[in-house]
Amino acid sequence: MLTHPLQDCSGGFPEYHFKGDMFDVIANRGGTLENGTKHFLDGNWDLVIAHPPCTFLAVSGARWYYHPDDKNLPTEQRRPHPKFPDRAKDREEAVQFFMDVSRIGVNKLAIENPVGIMSSRWRKPDQIIEPWMFGHEASKKTCLWLKNLPLLVPTNIVGKGEVLTFRNGNRMQKWTSDIFFSGVSPEERRKLRSKTFPGIADAMANQWGGKMAA
Numbered sequence: 499m500l501t502h503p504l505q506d507c508s509g510g511f512p513e514y515h516f517k518g519d520m521f522d523v524i525a526n527r528g529g530t531l532e533n534g535t536k537h538f539l540d541g542n543w544d545l546v547i548a549h550p551p552c553t554f555l556a557v558s559g560a561r562w563y564y565h566p567d568d569k570n571l572p573t574e575q576r577r578p579h580p581k582f583p584d585r586a587k588d589r590e591e592a593v594q595f596f597m598d599v600s601r602i603g604v605n606k607l608a609i610e611n612p613v614g615i616m617s618s619r620w621r622k623p624d625q626i627i628e629p630w631m632f633g634h635e636a637s638k639k640t641c642l643w644l645k646n647l648p649l650l651v652p653t654n655i656v657g658k659g660e661v662l663t664f665r666n667g668n669r670m671q672k673w674t675s676d677i678f679f680s681g682v683s684p685e686e687r688r689k690l691r692s693k694t695f696p697g698i699a700d701a702m703a704n705q706w707g708g709k710m711a712a
Contacts, residue, residue, distance in 0.1 A: 520548075524602055545606040545647075547702055548599045549694070554585065554592040555614040563589070593619055600643065606706065607645040610694075617641070625649045628658070632697030635659045636673040640698070653701050 512532035516523045523529045524546070528538030553559060563585050568576035579585055596616055599609055617623060623641035630637060633654035642650065660672040670678070677690045 521598070521602070524604070543604045545608075545706060546602060546604045547608045547610065547706070548602075549610050549692075550596045550599055551592060552611050552614060552692070554589040555596065555616055556612040557614050558612065589615070596620070604645075606647050608647055608702070608706065609643040611641050611643075613639050613641060616643075627652075627698065629695040629698065630656050630658045632695060632701050634673075634695045634697050636695070637671055638695075647706055650698075650701050650705060653697065 564576040631652035636659040
């Protein structure tokens with residue numbers, strides 16, 4: 499199993515990580531790994547599990563799309579958010595990248611993303627999963643668009659996770675709160691919140707991966 503992250507691998511094993519243009523790696527059936535060695539397949543890729551950047555696609559970021567003073571206006575009359583004037587362009591580029599991923603020529607494909615605009619811009623996901631279905635007491639709806647793959651079967655149903663209520667009435671999942679107040683940088687918080695829960699990763703590997711090469 500090989501991975502292709504946008505960032506340096508954080509869990510070790512650079513000998514399994516490509517870093518570069520994913521479309522080139524797929525088309526060339528390999529390339530240069532993060533440790534500097536080269537690896538190429540004899541045949542075609544069998545399975546790709548893709549995690550396109552969700553910053554501009556997820557519903558959680560919708561509040562940054564329009565000017566806060568225009569919330570009562572029809573959508574077409576709202577101005578861009580003053581802090582993020584290029585949000586519309588960024589979203590269209592993110593949609594295009596997602597669709598490019600959906601068209602890569604592999605036999606089996608899974609695309610993972612939070613609940614967002616791709617359900618309407620493309621199609622509804624084949625499945626929506628949660629960490630609590632795979633042994634983690636946490637809630638985080640995750641959409642899966644699948645090609646030639648079965649639905650993931652939950653492996654360990656547990657509680658949905660503690661929800662904290664703050665004095666101002668806002669509510670937040672405890673696992674998210676723990677990250678937010680951990681004292682790490684905003685960039686590190688984003689990385690931690692976007693990490694795939696190990697139980698979900700194990701289920702994908704075991705149920706979709708078949709016999710894995712060492």
